[in-house]
């Protein structure tokens with residue numbers, strides 16, 4: 175264990191910092207969950223790409239910089255230090271990208287990764303269905319092989335950014351006789367293909383964060399299938415590992431929130447309860463713990479290790495931390511907490527953040543499901559209903 | 562920047578784990594409880610493995626290892642609910658002597674001939690020392706009354722760090738015991754471990770333990786590197802480890818039902834050590850205050866770019 179950055183790593187940090195300081199928008203962007211905000215965030219993706227910051231860990235051949243995970247963490251720390259916006263393409267770069275890297279053909283890598291890193295194609299994840307939420311193996315949307323195409327019929331839902339995005343990646347049942355985890359296939363599709371109808375869903379804050387997708391005999395070329403037909407479940411589990419594990423939520427995000435919470439506490443110290451004070455300290459401690467753990471996991475992966483079901487521990491930890499931090503902020507704000515804008519006109523980011531933090535324990539596999547996985551796969555307890 | 566525990570470190574910890582699992586199981590705790598608490602044969606085994614000399618420089622007959630290695634092994638001592646004063650003498654006492662340039666006793670310590678009682682103002686007792694005996698809830702702790710004005714901050718940090726390291730090992734062990742019980746105890750026609758109410762509580766313990774461990778390692782490295790902020794990290798480690806261990810203790814007894822409330826079932830040995838160490842070398846309030854002074858007091862830079870400040 176060696177906990178100091180090399181001169182190269184420090185120089186890299188300085189480079190990221192300098193770039194972020196000049197490029198990160200001074201005013202917060204409009205929320206990503208509406209047309210105007212989405213467009214602003216996509217423009218930011220392209221600005222990032224102009225500095226070649228789209229996805230620093232990817233090989234240069236695919237629009238990256240070929241950097242390692244420590245440099246990625248440094249990048250993320252500086253990104254959140256600078257208050258960088260949410261990534262419009264997060265489901266592409268953090269989830270699908272690594273999955274294509276692992277399972278894609280050379281042709282698929284060339285075709286999909288570079289435009290993803292450059293923010294030219296924004297991706298939406300289309301797994302959930304009305305009847306298949308936590309129980310993803312209940313997916314019933316069908317993809318029927320017809321020559322060199324699949325013909326897709328069915329319905330997806332809760333697909334983040336699908337109201338505006340360009341492409342989607344989904345799981346479809348290619349073997350009509352199959353049950354549960356078998357017979358599913360991972361397919362990439364252009365959201366503008368004829369036969370796809372998008373119906374935006376208004377989220378509890380009033381904006382359009384996700385959408386329903388209706389597929390009516392949508393023809394998708396067979397070469398858009400990732401890994402083999404019927405391999406969908408394994409591919410999706412890898413994607414879910416990236417989602418819950420290292421990538422989707424890097425520690426910088428939570429360390430930045432913890433720091434803002436400390437600043438908020440100082441403003442409200444006079445009327446704050448001792449419990450709120452402890453919650454603020456707890457926020458800093460937990461965000462730091464998350465960072466140390468991520469550095470340890472990164473080191474392990476760099477030494478050739480893998481993340482398995484531990485990704486579930488991670489997902490539980492960051493989502494509950496995020497909710498706790500925002501809950502504390504709401505308590506500190508007291509009667510101001512309900513205001514969408516403060517009297518100086520600034521957006522109440524804590525309120526927006528609190529609402530969003532409530533989704534953390536639900537999306538990416540609910541925390542109940544993560545606790546099931548932890549108990550059964552890490553601790554070895556018997557499966558539900560076992561006799 | 563590399564937060565990797567090396568193969569060597571992990572395999573040393575595993576060796577000690579296996580050794581203690583084989584020689585220091587619950588039946589030994591029961592025997593010690595019934596008969597004298599300490600056993601020269603157990604101590605000699607630890608000496609023979611080189612553990613008393615782990616942090617003693619090679620020139621004085623030790624292995625010359627560092628605080629991260631020691632913390633990993635203190636975790637193993639916690640896991641085994643070790644009764645002998647190895648952690649105090651070898652992982653707290655030795656680095657404290659070294660910091661003062663006192664080397665006279667090191668060879669004797671490495672050879673297992675000397676143990677070091679460590680009186681400190683933060684504790685109202687001294688463990689494995691001398692004086693009027695005090696009775697701990699933990700039947701395997703030998704405590705003596707101590708009014709001591711030694712307030713050495715480095716000794717306190719070492720004591721707190723190694724308590725934290727033991728606490729995560731204790732927590733691991735209690736979680737394991739509860740999981741094993743959950744597999745064999747059946748009610749309503751199924752193992753109780755198949756009930757989600759049981760699973761989810763145990764999963765929450767796994768989360769707390771998973772995220773306490775790297776805090777302990779990081780604190781050990783900070784203290785080893787003599788980082789100016791090391792004391793804050795030690796306090797963080799003590800709070801995180803205490804919280805994880807207390808949660809796991811309470812969950813583990815709940816999972817055991819009335820069995821967990823007996824002297825018969827092993828769990829209580831671990832639970833009591835956990836209660837003891839939770840308050841030893843600085844209470845939760847003491848350590849939280851040090852974090853408070855750093856984080857809210859503004860003496861420690863915070864934010865994403867200061868992960869290892």
Ligand SMILES: Cc1cc2nc3c(=O)[nH]c(=O)nc-3n(C[C@H](O)[C@H](O)[C@H](O)COP(=O)(O)OP(=O)(O)OC[C@H]3O[C@@H](n4cnc5c(N)ncnc54)[C@H](O)[C@@H]3O)c2cc1C
Nearest residue numbers: 299300301302307308332333334533536537538539540542
């Ligand atoms: C903000 C947001 C963004 C999302 N984005 C996407 C996206 O981009 N793409 C996509 O495909 N999906 C997305 N989702 C959907 C998300 O993946 C699902 O909401 C999630 O998998 C849970 O499914 P569900 O909503 O149907 O809840 P349900 O499965 O109906 O669960 C309801 C409750 O029951 C509990 N429960 C269910 N099964 C079990 C069990 N076995 N044991 C114990 N408890 C159980 C759950 O934990 C939960 O508390 C998003 C959701 C949200 C909130």
